[in-house]
Amino acid sequence: MVIRPYGDTRDDGIMQFSFTLPMPYSIKSADVGKQFLEKLGFHTVAIAECKAIDPQYTLFVAYGRTDAGIDPDEVKGDYLEVDEMDYYAINGLIKDKLGRKLSVVGAAIESDAHTVGIDAIMNMKGFAGNYGLERYPEMDALNLGSQIPCAQLVKTALERDADVILVSQIVTQKNIHVQHLTQLIELIEAEGVRERFVLIVGGPRINNAFAKELGYDAGFGPRTTPLEVASFMAQEVVRRHEDS
Amino acid sequence: MVIRPYGDTRDDGIMQFSFTLPMPYSIKSADVGKQFLEKLGFHTVAIAECKAIDPQYTLFVAYGRTDAGIDPDEVKGDYLEVDEMDYYAINGLIKDKLGRKLSVVGAAIESDAHTVGIDAIMNMKGFAGNYGLERYPEMDALNLGSQIPCAQLVKTALERDADVILVSQIVTQKNIHVQHLTQLIELIEAEGVRERFVLIVGGPRINNAFAKELGYDAGFGPRTTPLEVASFMAQEVVRRHEDS
Amino acid sequence: MNDALRLNADVVDRARAAASAIADDIQQHIERHTTDTTERATLRLLGISGVNEIDVPLVNVVAEHARELLPGGIMRPFVDLMIQTGKNAQQVAEGVAAGDLALADVPAERRAAAETRAAALAEEGVARIDAVRARRNELVAETGEAVKPYVYVIVATGNIYEDAAQAQAAARAGADVIAVIRTTAQSLLDYVPFGETTEGFGGTYATQENFRLMRKALDEVGAELGRYIRLCNYASGLCMPEIATMGALERLDMMLNDSMYGIIFRNINMRRTFVDQYLSRLINARAGIIINTGEDNYLTTADAFEKGFTVVSSDFINEAFALRANLEPWQIGLGHAFEIDPAKPDQVVYQIADAQLVRQLFPGYPLKYMPPTKYMPGDIFQGHIIDGMFNFTGIFTGQEIMLLGMLTEALHTPLLQDRYLSIKNAKYVFESCRDLAGEVTYKPGGMIEQRANDQLQKAAEQLEHVREIGLFTALEEGEFADVKRDPRGGRGFEGVFEVAADYFNPFFAALREGRMSGAPAGPAPGASIPAAEGGH
Amino acid sequence: MNDALRLNADVVDRARAAASAIADDIQQHIERHTTDTTERATLRLLGISGVNEIDVPLVNVVAEHARELLPGGIMRPFVDLMIQTGKNAQQVAEGVAAGDLALADVPAERRAAAETRAAALAEEGVARIDAVRARRNELVAETGEAVKPYVYVIVATGNIYEDAAQAQAAARAGADVIAVIRTTAQSLLDYVPFGETTEGFGGTYATQENFRLMRKALDEVGAELGRYIRLCNYASGLCMPEIATMGALERLDMMLNDSMYGIIFRNINMRRTFVDQYLSRLINARAGIIINTGEDNYLTTADAFEKGFTVVSSDFINEAFALRANLEPWQIGLGHAFEIDPAKPDQVVYQIADAQLVRQLFPGYPLKYMPPTKYMPGDIFQGHIIDGMFNFTGIFTGQEIMLLGMLTEALHTPLLQDRYLSIKNAKYVFESCRDLAGEVTYKPGGMIEQRANDQLQKAAEQLEHVREIGLFTALEEGEFADVKRDPRGGRGFEGVFEVAADYFNPFFAALREGRMSGAPAGPAPGASIPAAEGGH
Numbered sequence A, B: 001m002v003i004r005p006y007g008d009t010r011d012d013g014i015m016q017f018s019f020t021l022p023m024p025y026s027i028k029s030a031d032v033g034k035q036f037l038e039k040l041g042f043h044t045v046a047i048a049e050c051k052a053i054d055p056q057y058t059l060f061v062a063y064g065r066t067d068a069g070i071d072p073d074e075v076k077g078d079y080l081e082v083d084e085m086d087y088y089a090i091n092g093l094i095k096d097k098l099g100r101k102l103s104v105v106g107a108a109i110e111s112d113a114h115t116v117g118i119d120a121i122m123n124m125k126g127f128a129g130n131y132g133l134e135r136y137p138e139m140d141a142l143n144l145g146s147q148i149p150c151a152q153l154v155k156t157a158l159e160r161d162a163d164v165i166l167v168s169q170i171v172t173q174k175n176i177h178v179q180h181l182t183q184l185i186e187l188i189e190a191e192g193v194r195e196r197f198v199l200i201v202g203g204p205r206i207n208n209a210f211a212k213e214l215g216y217d218a219g220f221g222p223r224t225t226p227l228e229v230a231s232f233m234a235q236e237v238v239r240r241h242e243d244s
Numbered sequence C, D: 001m002n003d004a005l006r007l008n009a010d011v012v013d014r015a016r017a018a019a020s021a022i023a024d025d026i027q028q029h030i031e032r033h034t035t036d037t038t039e040r041a042t043l044r045l046l047g048i049s050g051v052n053e054i055d056v057p058l059v060n061v062v063a064e065h066a067r068e069l070l071p072g073g074i075m076r077p078f079v080d081l082m083i084q085t086g087k088n089a090q091q092v093a094e095g096v097a098a099g100d101l102a103l104a105d106v107p108a109e110r111r112a113a114a115e116t117r118a119a120a121l122a123e124e125g126v127a128r129i130d131a132v133r134a135r136r137n138e139l140v141a142e143t144g145e146a147v148k149p150y151v152y153v154i155v156a157t158g159n160i161y162e163d164a165a166q167a168q169a170a171a172r173a174g175a176d177v178i179a180v181i182r183t184t185a186q187s188l189l190d191y192v193p194f195g196e197t198t199e200g201f202g203g204t205y206a207t208q209e210n211f212r213l214m215r216k217a218l219d220e221v222g223a224e225l226g227r228y229i230r231l232c233n234y235a236s237g238l239c240m241p242e243i244a245t246m247g248a249l250e251r252l253d254m255m256l257n258d259s260m261y262g263i264i265f266r267n268i269n270m271r272r273t274f275v276d277q278y279l280s281r282l283i284n285a286r287a288g289i290i291i292n293t294g295e296d297n298y299l300t301t302a303d304a305f306e307k308g309f310t311v312v313s314s315d316f317i318n319e320a321f322a323l324r325a326n327l328e329p330w331q332i333g334l335g336h337a338f339e340i341d342p343a344k345p346d347q348v349v350y351q352i353a354d355a356q357l358v359r360q361l362f363p364g365y366p367l368k369y370m371p372p373t374k375y376m377p378g379d380i381f382q383g384h385i386i387d388g389m390f391n392f393t394g395i396f397t398g399q400e401i402m403l404l405g406m407l408t409e410a411l412h413t414p415l416l417q418d419r420y421l422s423i424k425n426a427k428y429v430f431e432s433c434r435d436l437a438g439e440v441t442y443k444p445g446g447m448i449e450q451r452a453n454d455q456l457q458k459a460a461e462q463l464e465h466v467r468e469i470g471l472f473t474a475l476e477e478g479e480f481a482d483v484k485r486d487p488r489g490g491r492g493f494e495g496v497f498e499v500a501a502d503y504f505n506p507f508f509a510a511l512r513e514g515r516m517s518g519a520p521a522g523p524a525p526g527a528s529i530p531a532a533e534g535g536h
């Protein structure tokens, strides 16, 4: 079923906007804002605020309506629906089905110094009431920390015979994360070791579909919990192990 | 020159949105929001927040970019650029050129009980540091107050031989202001007295172009000052007087 | 925080004494008069409902039909007719409407019987109210009670079904009280519309069916959340006692009920309004409904910094009338708030002084603190901050009912998401600052204490002046909200009747006698974090 | 509010004494070492600038070329070569870069002459700094001084021209301090990029030319507004003293300069950082620059409620190092803030306790209060409220420099409008609550006072423990921010040199001697309401 934004009444299509136009404020500014939104396809536009925030810039706060709608059922994507297990079940699965410790190496790569995300997933103390991977007796988890060059990460993963590589990317300004993530994939492929790892990336602007596009096995976004990641890792490594 | 919204960098086209979709939150909600904004023509959409605010509704806060632009020079409209005079000049103009007091009647009409706007323009104490019309020695100003039926307003205006009728409309829900304003015009026309009055409307959702469309002589929006209105009134009444 | 500021107790006593004298004076007027809506409410209390073929409520038809009988009270002739015809109240009303039956003066010999029967029917009517009240007590006890301050938000879509859906969403987000705003100018209708409605302007018609539909929606969501959700609507207007009756029967929990709002803001005749508010409040009192007064409105026309004290005086007057109408302190939700221009330096400091003053003047009352409205900007982000500091003032001064400001106040009646964002704003500020007030004491003689005593002093002086000239004259002279009203002007004056010597209305006594008392009480709410939060 | 909380004075003394001993210990290490960037800064102070054909700064080329001479200090050989060649410093550097000239040990007989000349050049270099400082004093006096708290916002477009335009807009909206955020990981570059730049990631390169361009833009807008607008950039990183030099020459007014930030957050070697911070701070001190320390960063990795006290200990350490580097109290902008999870009950109450504690511990210091970051939600409306309560905490506890939170903190570096909205938020909260703190006193023994004393106690204990084990070991063991660092690991260790017995660097003395003191002072700002507001 096609749905539309809901403001006050079903299907009224009301949306809120704010934006700045690089122009001096004048008596007609409100109309410029209004016509601009109309150009974008909105109607019944109400300019709530239109004010000079500088002699060269005018800020708009507005409401408008759209007739466009979307059918959520037609939105299909590569969503990662993790079959979440608990801590004991995960350790049990690894022990039973893999028969050895699962080895995992993680890092925030290249210029990215944000470690809180990867720490949340890996460090002992964990996050959101879940233990981090380091605490799992059946995992051998190493968190390299921040600003790790791709080459160093791959080298370490190879040395430790890692099953899984975890990469964190937080800074996305000018799409720098795409650059770094591509660099890592290219390096791994150049070394001909792509098949050896389950490659996972996470960060606030990451999702599974995007990660797959870049060539990763999975991607995790904001508010990921260690349990989700551990469940996915264990299941995927075991699956590959059984397949081989 | 065509301009685009300015977020961080000239012409980046960044805009902020918020809206609610009537659908339960699920793992793909963020994508539904993203694709919806893409459908509306935006790109580089970042869903900042996507959360269930109820089992049936999902709230989105997002940023996205547009390639559309607008040329402010091409926005032309019926803007009222009042040649603002001061209190003394206005009184002087009326005295010299009209030779009698200018008579004005004002009201918030029909179901509208909001008087603060019309009071700001008319009452002695005024607004924004300007005196209200009642204070002008050369005006004979009567503020009827709130919820005045159109018929009563017209009757009073005729009785007092008003030069100007001031109408205030604040409540716009379901366009009720259009209804009331049209009703007044129709009544005045039905009585064949349209030419006798300068008809002015004001309110937070009024502008000059809109007022003219409805058949008024001028419209004043938010933050109007008494001086603007008084200047316009005096000039317009004198002009008509001299023309006739 | 009840003695946080050292207020001049003598001045408090002076103010209260003056208000009391003012109310006593008006109470004499009240007792000498009845109104058409008072009589119509009486009929509603008998159980009459419905409309005629042109949508005029039966109670209006009956009252209109019996206009010349109203000074004696509708009850005696009406019940007499019931006795004569052997029909019940509804049937008699229908009969009158159909023109089959006619009301007339009751002959002396039938009076005693009619009066006895009427008194019994009044008992029955009041018993229905009591049953509803008892049901509320049960439900609160079963469901769970909200934590104060109550979060109070409005719905105003015009469509009762949209309203209900949005009210449920608001409750899930954390709202404790839902007020359904009435359609523009309903207060000027001299009748109460009938049935469910789906079209309104800036609000939804207050009808008994709409009350019922909303009550049902709130009971549902309350059960889901483990927190009884209160329903509020408006009594003030031309039909105060009738709407109060409907509210009593449909288990509203709060009603806007101000002794002077209609006069000042709706230009309803003052002689009428004072009479109407009395019965409506007696009914509210009986029904265990909390009233909300409307002093906030004053400062939309008058300046808050200069004229803030008028809110205080009016609160004293509303208190005096409320006590005379049998309301218990826990039911007297005096409204206040002093919306000082946010551009004024130390705006929040003064705002705290004013709020704390009222808090201390009316201890134990569920004060309703009103949000910023007049100065709300079109810049919704800035508006959200102004609302945040208002929420801060509320929790810091111990207000009990917080009507939340909406970031879009300058623009439109709240969208679904506006309400959600405002509730999150308030919840954050309340929880993060909950114990701050307990951690600090006000500087003796500081600007806060001075401002409070100054406001109090001015209020007392105003009240003494009003006592002097009488409330009618005071309203005529524009003492409140800078609005002047003609004692014989305004709407509804034609519906005011001096009561005849034999005026008879057993409801006044019945409503007062044997009533329950005390606020409903329940356990802490079942789940304070709404389920919906789960999905982010 | 300087004695608003009753703090245990003995514990304050214990903490300060321990911090002092810790710094004394490290100061010995500092005096026994130099670093490549220290020597490069020395060259910059001589007036050398520019890059070679592959964009390597000349100072790096020279220092690299003379690597084995660095333990003795670059000055003697360099000035000797100037004397020998009769060229000025820039020409010598260019000669060395071109391979035409070579630096070498100075024969004993030429040492005295070289040293005398070097000392004179050092005086000249310092005189240039003094001239810049004098110019600031003049400009502040001419232009007008901002009202505290200073409103501090960042620009971070990556393009210095966009930055300048946005900085001017921010100043017009009410900002008093503009900090230009550096491009991601510039702090890890072992050189300072050169020239104007228009590409950066999450920030703009700190270059001398960029400093100059921004300074010019701010002087312009300051004159327009009648309020001197301060410029801030970052010293901390691999090139602390060099950037401090550039800042001194281009009239920066504030610099992020933390004695340990590079170690903890950039994994820069600790032996290196302590040495670097010393000269950089001596330069900041001379230049009349206010330093900002970076303790806020600790609580992005550690929990603020549990580990808030580490911010306090670190403030004591930064203070001790700052005093040793000749900074006057008005220049020591200790950074603090305790970003407690907004979901924690009484979050703001604790936030006030912590902020008030630091305020009282460092009276007269221009404390920099840091905004919420870690817990900022994607819901920008709610984020705006959290920022509002942070602004409230700042004004309520008398902070002097308020780094404003941005409603979009969880999303992107600030857009033009984000900054505007945040400034309006802060200005409203500051003005509307300005006198509130003066109106209340804290309850003795209340939760605020207890929390403050508890934090203080823990900080003192930690400092005593650190004194015991030494700061190097403490950093190794992760005492701060839960981050552990290897004393011999991290970047830049290869650039640390034990000084030779005859190490010579006349700047250390020159920077200390005969310096001016005192903060610039000017009249109240010309126009407190920005011109731009006029239009709407």
Ligand code: B12
Pocket: A111, A112, A113, A114, A115, A116, A117, A118, A120, A121, A127, A166, A167, A168, A169, A170, A171, A172, A173, A200, A201, A202, A203, A204, A205, A220, A221, A222, A223, A224, A225, A229, D181, D182, D183, D184, D185, D201, D202, D203, D265, D297, D300, D301, D373, D374, D375, D376, D408, D409, D410, D411, D412, D413, D414
């Ligand atoms: C803390 C912080 C810092 C700290 C980092 C300390 C540290 N050791 O991590 C410090 C102060 C050092 C810092 C510096 C900078 N920061 Co910073 N920082 C933040 C901040 C405030 C919080 C990030 C955080 O810790 N979030 C909490 C964690 C738990 O969330 P998370 O990272 O999203 O992680 C979760 C998921 O994403 C996922 N996840 C993350 N990684 C992984 C990996 C795997 C494998 C999996 C499965 C899951 C996963 O699981 C986690 C748990 O649920 C954000 C703003 C914000 N509120 O988000 C800015 C922010 C990220 N920083 C930003 C910037 C620009 C910088 C700088 C570049 C600024 C500068 N020019 O100096 C610097 C340089 C850093 C660098 N070289 O990378 C920008 C990024 C803008 C953008 N979109 O590109 C932000 C958004 C602030 C802003 N509005 O400008 N920062």
Ligand code: B12
Pocket: B111, B112, B113, B114, B115, B116, B117, B118, B120, B121, B127, B166, B167, B168, B169, B170, B171, B172, B173, B200, B201, B202, B203, B204, B205, B220, B221, B222, B223, B224, B225, B229, C181, C182, C183, C184, C185, C201, C202, C203, C265, C297, C300, C301, C373, C374, C375, C376, C408, C409, C410, C411, C412, C413, C414
């Ligand atoms: C004060 C107020 C009231 C007071 C009015 C008291 C009074 N005597 O005026 C009370 C409490 C009674 C009230 C009631 C209602 N209100 Co009301 N009210 C407001 C409020 C808070 C402020 C309006 C105001 O006074 N602004 C200040 C004046 C100075 O500004 P102004 O009106 O724009 O006037 C300026 C210009 O527009 C212009 N101007 C105005 N008129 C004229 C006329 C002429 C000739 C000229 C030249 C210029 C001019 O000049 C003025 C000075 O610059 C607004 C919200 C807001 N913040 O704006 C809601 C608001 C207007 N109310 C609203 C509503 C829905 C109602 C009710 C219908 C609610 C209800 N269902 O009960 C009722 C019923 C009122 C009715 N029957 O009309 C809505 C309207 C939504 C919409 N867009 O339709 C608003 C926006 C609130 C909201 N967010 O829901 N309200």
Ligand SMILES: Cc1ncc(COP(=O)(O)O)c(C=O)c1O
Pocket: C182, C183, C184, C185, C186, C187, C188, C234, C235, C236, C237, C256, C257, C258, C261, C266, C292, C293, C294, C295, C297
């Ligand atoms: C006490 C009181 N009653 C009633 C109302 C609303 O009445 P109306 O329907 O007249 O807008 C208000 C609104 O502010 C009020 O304060």
Ligand SMILES: Cc1ncc(COP(=O)(O)O)c(C=O)c1O
Pocket: D182, D183, D184, D185, D186, D187, D188, D234, D235, D236, D237, D256, D257, D258, D261, D266, D292, D293, D294, D295, D297
């Ligand atoms: C003290 C200090 N220095 C420097 C920086 C920024 O340095 P970098 O360029 O390493 O991000 C910060 C940032 O938070 C800081 O707090």
